[in-house]
Amino acid sequence: MTDQPSDEAAAVRGCPVMHGGGDLTRLYGPDAAIDPQGIYARLRKEYGAVAPVLLEGDVRAWLVLGYRESRRVLDNPLQFSRDSRIWRDWQEGGVEETSPLIQMLGWRPDCVSQDGEPHRRLRRAVTDNLDILAGRGIRRHVTHFANKQIDAFAGKGSADLVGEYAEYLPMLVLTRLFGLPAAEGRRLAESCAQVIKGGADALEHNERIMQILGELAERKRVEPGPDFTTGLLGHDAGLDEEEILSHLRLVLITAHTTTSNLLARVLELIFTDTTRLAGLVSGQLNVSGVVEEAMWNSPPLAVLPGRFATADLELGGTQIKEGDLLVLGLAAGNVDPEIRPDAGVSVHGNQSHLAFSGGPHECPARNMGQAIIEIAVDVLLHRLPGARLSVPRGELTSTASTWEARLDTLPVEFAAQS
Template identity: 75%
Template sequence: MNDPTRPAGGCPVVHGEDPTRLYGSGAETVSQALYAQLRERHGSVAPVLLEGDVRAWLVLGYRENRRVLDNPLQFSRDSRIWRDFEEGRVDPASPLMQMVGWRPDCVSQDGEPHRRLRGAVTDNLYAMAGRGVRRHATYFANQQIDAFADAGQADLVAEFAEYLPMLVLTRVFGLAAKEGRNLAESSKQVIKGGADALVHNERIMGILGELAARKRKEPGSDFASGLIEHHATPDEDEVVNHLRLVLITAHTTTSNLLARTLQLILTDTSWLSGLVSGQVNLSAVVEEVMWNSPPLAVLPGRFATADLELGGCPVKQGDLLVLGLAAGNHDPEIRPDTGVSVDGNASHLAFSGGPHECPAQNIGHAIIETAVDVLLHRLPGLRLAVPPDELTSTASTWESRLDSLPVEFAL
């Protein structure tokens, strides 16, 4: 029987029902179970409340996510058209602004400004990839493992995945390695949100501002110097904000993806035995994780440039939309049986899509592949130290992070 409250295409009008809260007191745990409930209630697009009870549309459907990502003329990344902010319903000091607020960087803009700034970033990311990311990852992976190799046990989240990408980034940015742990912690807090997000963001901006000033005087063969010297001539604010953008997103997504890749390898021993025997390529494992546990579950944010309909929902000009990457990857419309292998299928949403698709995915892959390779060679007999169902995760609005991954290995 048809639901009389559900218009064709979804987005039912449920009288008296408040949007689902995704953050803070009374929030529901962000999970595939919640996404399924929202699909049942609303269809492929659902009204939600973000931190500070900020209203948004959560895009759940795969096709709807693709439509938003691929059409910047309809769904802009420029938050200066965000109606709720312009009309004073969002506090400028809200922690949410660290994720959705406008900045002088390429992800906050569309059209020619986006192309100019993205060109400066991608040119230097490619140069960075050619300057030994795998060599740096090998060095720091061995350094991390040295700290626990004689113990016969470790937590591969806290002692390995949580900091390794940031240590690599400090080297390619031209930062001191001693900054790595503080920057990793601050990046995590910015993504997590909450009262401390602004403080941690200011800490990151301070460190990167000092780096940019130093590299203007003493340039080197590093990402910061390359960005400063690029022919697109980013100004001082643009340089520091792009350093922030790459540092936070590259570290948080890569560390999360590394932890989830290790989790899959250690909880499904067929993957581990395939890797050890050489019958499985690690890239296949990473693709599986990106389908099932993308490092960003929800991507901020897009803003409707006009009144339109999306998934049957009446989206108004200036509305905020957040993209359910994890939900879209599990959309039963395009993936009715999640038990079927996705080997060789790279059409997941994990790296976003359209003009703003992540340009650093090859660097993340290089760090992860190197880290896993070093780990398996250094730690014979590596195995999970607890039953798989005892592993837990902590979810925020934007991501779900593995809490710990205790392992044992032979000495």
């Protein structure tokens, strides 16, 4: 049976908690970094499917914890818009332009920030070009860079598969798909991670990304090629300069950070379960099933920013006011006891998780990201036969920010290769 919120909690589930203060839970800081799932469970018990929280800078928001409630938000852009220009705290000056939250929530001329026809026009430019790239040898690019990454540590007989493999591989592939020099990959990966993480340096790292992408767009106008950047420049949707740069930024940051995080989680599942590892090596299991499991239990974005209420309404028994910010707990929704009473039961074949969000704004690069992960795992297992986890499973740790929880390290050992 699902825990019901207390009478006291029920009394504050309307707007007084959001608009009159109160001792709210912070989704950032040292405590939130250690046990985000524990925080989600406590909030669910206290408030139910929707809980009041504070984001970085003590900015108020509603955290949607319920699976059905998240689906309702994702599927109804007329009630829950992605356009942050209607965000009341922003309109009233409660959020500064230099806030790290702006990198994730602020309005930009991209498809994520808009709804309706403007959204469809811009999204079509992205999806058309991603579809073209998907047919242009992603396997070749992933295999090339995966082998280069492995070459760097194969002779040692040990490696951290997060820091030496998963953390940078997706960005190296994206540099090739964007038409960027591979040498930019490490700098861009570090900056993308900092933008997602937030903190005082997020704005500086975002500016670095925009500078690199601006120079890329200028170069591709003169020297077009078979890449995502050239495709955006020439698409019949007629994107202007700001729209082009915003979409380069959007795809680069989201595709890299989510794919690198998910790749690390898939590798964690493989190397912490010898039966699963043996099944993959023998061919009795396939990688796609492991990816599916990771998307249910460790989605690459734990919390999805953000939606804004277009009118006063009710969600999960909670009164939401026009202009309120909602953030969607994808990790919490995936283990909602209302739809998944036993989180330990296999989810094989069930793709109804929230990992790729949903509705009109569902991740357009899901197939490309999954392809990168599956190829990266295949190459790794082929190159490092006999690789095994080199520390007890219980010693593996993760660190969370507001939006994601990332595996810190995944140390393995194997026979050194000459």
